[in-house]
Each structure stands twice: as C-alpha cells, then as structure tokens.
Amino acid sequence: MSSDSQLRLEPLPVPRTFDLEVVSVEDWTATLRRIVLRAPELRDLDYRVGQDLMLKLDSGRGLVNRRYTIRRVDLPRGEVEIDVVRHGSGPGARWADATRPGERLLDVVAPRGKITVDPGAAWHLFIGDETAIPAMFHMAESLPDPRTVRVLLEVGDALDAPPPPPGLAGTVHFVNRSGGPPGADGPLLAAAADADLPASRGRAYIAGEARTVLAVRDLLQRRGLTRDQMAVKAYWRRDQPNLDRGEPDPAE
Ligand SMILES: Cc1cc2nc3c(=O)[nH]c(=O)nc-3n(C[C@H](O)[C@H](O)[C@H](O)COP(=O)(O)OP(=O)(O)OC[C@H]3O[C@@H](n4cnc5c(N)ncnc54)[C@H](O)[C@@H]3O)c2cc1C
Structure with a gap:
C-alpha cells in the first residue's frame, strides 16, 4: 500500500540532526500536549509547513523513531513546538506523558516529510x-x-x-x-x-x-x-x- 502521495514544487530542505532540550510542556487540550524544544542550531532551521521532526525515543527494548509535525517555529529563540496526542500506550505517548523541561533529546532529525501546501490550488x-x-x-x-x-x-x-x-x-x-x-x-x-x-x-x-x-x-x-x-x-x-x-x- 502506498499511503504517501506527494507534491513537490521545489527541492525540500535537507534534513539535519539536532540535540534538543525540552523547554516547556503544557496541556493544550484534554488530549493534546504542547511541547517546546530548543537548540541554538534551530535558529537557521529551514522547513516547509506540514513537515515534521523525527524523535529517537526509548521503547524499553531500544530506541525507536517517532514523528511529530512542526507546529510552530521561533527562529530567533531557536525553538520548535510540537503537539502530541496522549493516546496512552507506545513510546511516543509515554514520552509525552513523562517529559519535563530540561530533558535532552539526542539525534532528532528535521525536517522530515514531503507533504506541504500547493499554493497554486484554487481551494x-x-x-x-x-x-x-x-x-x-x-x-x-x-x-x-x-x-x-x-x-x-x-x-x-x-x-x-x-x-x-x-x-x-x-x-x-x-x-x-x-x-x-x-x-x-x-x-x-x-x-x-x-x-x-x-x-x-x-x-x-x-x-x-x-x-x-x-x-x-x-x-x-x-x-x-x-x-x-x-x-x-x-x-x-x-x-x-x-x-x-x-x-x-x-x-x-
Ligand atoms: C509524518 C507524521 C507526522 C505526525 N505528526 C503527529 C503530530 O503532530 N502529533 C501526533 O500526536 N502524532 C503525529 N503523528 C502520529 C504519531 O507518530 C503516531 O500516533 C505514533 O503511532 C505515536 O507513537 P507511539 O509510540 O505513541 O505509539 P505506537 O507505538 O506507534 O502505537 C502503540 C499503540 O497505540 C496506538 N496508537 C498510536 N497512535 C494513536 C493515536 N493517535 N490514537 C489512538 N491510538 C494510537 C497504536 O494503534 C498501537 O496500538 C505523525 C506521524 C507521522 C508519520
């Protein structure tokens, strides 16, 4: 099954690897947890709306990748915001439940993903x-x-x-x-x-x-x-x- 249909208007930014620090954790809705991540190197992050971050998280059996969409970026502060669904089980949901400001996340890859807006579409x-x-x-x-x-x-x-x-x-x-x-x-x-x-x-x-x-x-x-x-x-x-x-x- 191919679930990925893509729109490529121009070359996408080349993904880079970052070590990020959790700056804040806040419950935005009953299920969505807003997490802000920071690194000086994010000040020149190039990304397209719709692209995501790939986090390396502990699954209990080793590290696994989990992807979360870039919701907002504050380039001068070197910060990126993600909103994570707290659905209960899984390395990503457990991480979102437990993370606190000061946690460091190593080898985060950004930006990932190929889907972005088509500015030429009529609607x-x-x-x-x-x-x-x-x-x-x-x-x-x-x-x-x-x-x-x-x-x-x-x-x-x-x-x-x-x-x-x-x-x-x-x-x-x-x-x-x-x-x-x-x-x-x-x-x-x-x-x-x-x-x-x-x-x-x-x-x-x-x-x-x-x-x-x-x-x-x-x-x-x-x-x-x-x-x-x-x-x-x-x-x-x-x-x-x-x-x-x-x-x-x-x-x-
Ligand atoms: C490109 C991309 C961008 C994404 N952006 C976001 C984002 O911005 N925010 C976000 O929250 N997620 C986002 N996701 C989805 C997220 O990566 C998945 O929900 C992922 O499964 C979460 O990993 P986990 O370790 O919590 O659960 P897993 O280990 O993958 O799954 C454990 C169990 O939880 C169930 N499960 C997984 N996700 C959900 C869910 N949402 N609701 C109910 N049950 C679930 C699975 O079916 C499984 O039974 C994105 C995924 C991709 C590929």
Whole structure:
C-alpha cells in the first residue's frame, strides 16, 4: 500500500540532526500536549509547513523513531513546538506523558516529510484526526486567501477541540466522535461525504489513521477528485504500533 502521495514544487530542505532540550510542556487540550524544544542550531532551521521532526525515543527494548509535525517555529529563540496526542500506550505517548523541561533529546532529525501546501490550488480541503491537527492548522494558516480554506478535524469530544489559530480565517469544522474509539473511519468519512468540493481545481490533504485516510481518499475519488489532487499520509494504524522508523506498517 502506498499511503504517501506527494507534491513537490521545489527541492525540500535537507534534513539535519539536532540535540534538543525540552523547554516547556503544557496541556493544550484534554488530549493534546504542547511541547517546546530548543537548540541554538534551530535558529537557521529551514522547513516547509506540514513537515515534521523525527524523535529517537526509548521503547524499553531500544530506541525507536517517532514523528511529530512542526507546529510552530521561533527562529530567533531557536525553538520548535510540537503537539502530541496522549493516546496512552507506545513510546511516543509515554514520552509525552513523562517529559519535563530540561530533558535532552539526542539525534532528532528535521525536517522530515514531503507533504506541504500547493499554493497554486484554487481551494484547499484539510482532513484528519487529532494527530493531524498540527499539520492541518500550520498548512491552513500559511495560505493567503482564507476564503479558499476548509479544515475538517475529528476529535474525541468537545474538550479535545482546540481553538482554531487566530491567523486562520477559513472554515474549521470539528467532527466529534462522542467518545467512540479513535481510528474508526465512520465520523470522518461522513464529514468527507458532505464536504463541499467546488468544481475548480482544488487540493485535499488527508492524514491520520492508516485505514481511515485511504477510505477518505477513495471516497473523495468517487466524488470526482483525482489522485494527484490529494496528498495522503498514514500517521498511525489502529491496534498496531508504528514501525521503528516511525511510520505505520504499509503491508496491511
Ligand atoms: C509524518 C507524521 C507526522 C505526525 N505528526 C503527529 C503530530 O503532530 N502529533 C501526533 O500526536 N502524532 C503525529 N503523528 C502520529 C504519531 O507518530 C503516531 O500516533 C505514533 O503511532 C505515536 O507513537 P507511539 O509510540 O505513541 O505509539 P505506537 O507505538 O506507534 O502505537 C502503540 C499503540 O497505540 C496506538 N496508537 C498510536 N497512535 C494513536 C493515536 N493517535 N490514537 C489512538 N491510538 C494510537 C497504536 O494503534 C498501537 O496500538 C505523525 C506521524 C507521522 C508519520
């Protein structure tokens, strides 16, 4: 299965390796933990909105990679912010629960990822679950014409819905799964089925649970979007840990 459809407008920045320090840890919503990381070398970080950091974290059996989207960067301070879903188990979720200011993270790779915004698209539809909120908000707020931007995000309940960024004047709609399990495709599929798809050539960005993103892609394709109008990325797979390289197993 290829869940990665890419848009390349210009060469992407070359990934570099950083040793980072945790500067602050704050609960942004009931499930999203905002973590700010710092290193002097981040002052000249080059990245595209939608790209991510790859952290090396202890799994109890050695180090594994886990990827988190760059939500915001403060270049003068050498800081980068990530928002991590506290879903319970796994090296990434355990790290987010336990980390405190002062922790050092070695050999962090940034920027990773190939999906970024297509500034030439007539409209932009961003679709994802909680794990995709950082990517969708950052990409959406980077666009100059908010009238062309729609964001559809699945959250567990109302307490999990973060305030949309002030710079994002497009439409943000939260799909509430009302306590249902994350990664079941129903709520997001229903929202995608209702989403307005103007006839002009737009672009859809889809990220989140592996089976869900493919189901949403197939639905939008049935509704008339072509594959090259969609940037699709599997971030995690329900009931299965990501591979040590930080992505869900594509073999399923
Ligand atoms: C390019 C990229 C960017 C990403 N950006 C972000 C981001 O900004 N913020 C973010 O929070 N995540 C993001 N993710 C997703 C995150 O890397 C995965 O959720 C990852 O599985 C977390 O690792 P873990 O060690 O916590 O759990 P794993 O060891 O991978 O999995 C352990 C168990 O937890 C389950 N699980 C994993 N993730 C979730 C979840 N979100 N909800 C419920 N159950 C889950 C698995 O199905 C498995 O049963 C991104 C992934 C990619 C590939």
